[in-house]
Amino acid sequence: MDAYEIDPDRALPAEAYRSEGAYETELRRVWQGGWVFVGSADQVAEPGDFFTTFLGGQPVIVLRNQDGELSALSNLCAHRGTLLVDGPGNTKRFQCPYHAWTYRDDGSLLSVPHAAPNEVDKDAHCLPSYRCESWHGLVFVSMNPEVAPLAERFAHLESLAIQHGIGELQHWTSQREAEEWNANWKLVISNAMESYHLFKVHPETLEPYTPTAGAYYLTGSADGTATGGTQKDDDDYVLLSLPPNFVGVISGKSLLYQFVEPIAVDRTRTISGGAFDYEDPARASKISGLLSKATARVSESLMPDFLPEDKWICERGQLAASGDFAPGQLVSMEQVIVDFHHYLNRQLHNAETPPAKTAPRE
Numbered sequence: 001m002d003a004y005e006i007d008p009d010r011a012l013p014a015e016a017y018r019s020e021g022a023y024e025t026e027l028r029r030v031w032q033g034g035w036v037f038v039g040s041a042d043q044v045a046e047p048g049d050f051f052t053t054f055l056g057g058q059p060v061i062v063l064r065n066q067d068g069e070l071s072a073l074s075n076l077c078a079h080r081g082t083l084l085v086d087g088p089g090n091t092k093r094f095q096c097p098y099h100a101w102t103y104r105d106d107g108s109l110l111s112v113p114h115a116a117p118n119e120v121d122k123d124a125h126c127l128p129s130y131r132c133e134s135w136h137g138l139v140f141v142s143m144n145p146e147v148a149p150l151a152e153r154f155a156h157l158e159s160l161a162i163q164h165g166i167g168e169l170q171h172w173t174s175q176r177e178a179e180e181w182n183a184n185w186k187l188v189i190s191n192a193m194e195s196y197h198l199f200k201v202h203p204e205t206l207e208p209y210t211p212t213a214g215a216y217y218l219t220g221s222a223d224g225t226a227t228g229g230t231q232k233d234d235d236d237y238v239l240l241s242l243p244p245n246f247v248g249v250i251s252g253k254s255l256l257y258q259f260v261e262p263i264a265v266d267r268t269r270t271i272s273g274g275a276f277d278y279e280d281p282a283r284a285s286k287i288s289g290l291l292s293k294a295t296a297r298v299s300e301s302l303m304p305d306f307l308p309e310d311k312w313i314c315e316r317g318q319l320a321a322s323g324d325f326a327p328g329q330l331v332s333m334e335q336v337i338v339d340f341h342h343y344l345n346r347q348l349h350n351a352e353t354p355p356a357k358t359a360p361r362e
């Protein structure tokens with residue numbers, strides 16, 4: 001197996017951001033080896049609703065079946081492997097555009113055109129299905145059937161999720177923004193997790209509202225971390241980091257989030273979106289302002305556009321990854337990155353991970 005060494009208390013070696021072999025290992029052991037965030041439950045609200053995504057290169061359909069249950073199927077036709085469907089959509093059957101083999105929503109093969117009745121062994125040509133669960137409206141898929149249920153994995157974050165009502169928020173899927181950044185996925189997601197860089201990378205956009213000095217650790221482990229921070233003229237925010245690919249900021253009755261999908265060792269799709277409480281008009285207008293800022297500056301908006309600054313610093317990290325350096329020490333403010341490294345160490349090296357810890361607040 002080709003994978004880099006990890007000292008959880010230090011930065012990752014540059015090899016982690018440039019090695020094709022390590023990237024292939026990550027696709028199998030991280031992206032196909034456990035829970036990955038794919039979208040929100042309201043994207044598949046009704047029976048028959050589906051959308052498509054990729055998990056470590058594997059095409060996947062996420063759907064709500066006719067019994068109202070969430071599930072996930074391979075989006076590769078079992079005949080000659082063509083991409084089966086394009087989402088989003090609503091259907092009871094999935095028909096391949098190549099030779100029209102047709103599958104039920106449980107993945108079983110229903111019909112094969114122009115073949116004798118028993119010519120194709122239908123049971124041997126089902127679409128593989130994967131674990132699919134929702135945690136407070138956040139949908140995750142695991143191609144590894146052995147993983148613990150999401151409720152167990154995120155048990156240490158459960159009270160925060162309930163306290164902030166994130167399961168009741170409505171996701172503004174149509175306003176999601178997707179961009180491709182020239183940086184390894186770990187550079188992008190670890191940058192989203194930590195608040196240490198706010199004062200330097202975002203001196204005018206984020207630091208005045210959510211200063212680095214006001215950030216603190218709440219609770220965390222390899223399974224996910226909650227940090228918090230003070231916010232100008234508002235209650236403290238909570239930041240949920242759910243590795244490998246989801247970071248969300250809860251502020252009042254809103255959730256702004258960023259998630260990533262790897263495209264290549266040095267290229268990452270970065271998707272940002274939001275969810276909020278439509279019942280609270282003041283909040284709704286504030287959040288809609290924030291979201292529309294992703295593409296256009298709105299003068300009344302409370303938070304200017306900070307994503308270009310993150311893109312710049314992540315791509316700068318990738319430019320340096322052709323060199324070598326002795327991985328530097330992480331400071332206490334980066335405990336969330338240490339947790340993420342424990343997660344990587346478990347996925348890549350089967351390492352034991354420390355139990356969840358909670359920081360006492362002064």
Ligand code: FES
Binds near residue numbers: 077
């Ligand atoms: S590849 Fe799908 S029906 Fe032939």
Ligand SMILES: [Fe+2]
Binds near residue numbers: 191192197202
């Ligand atoms: Fe940032």
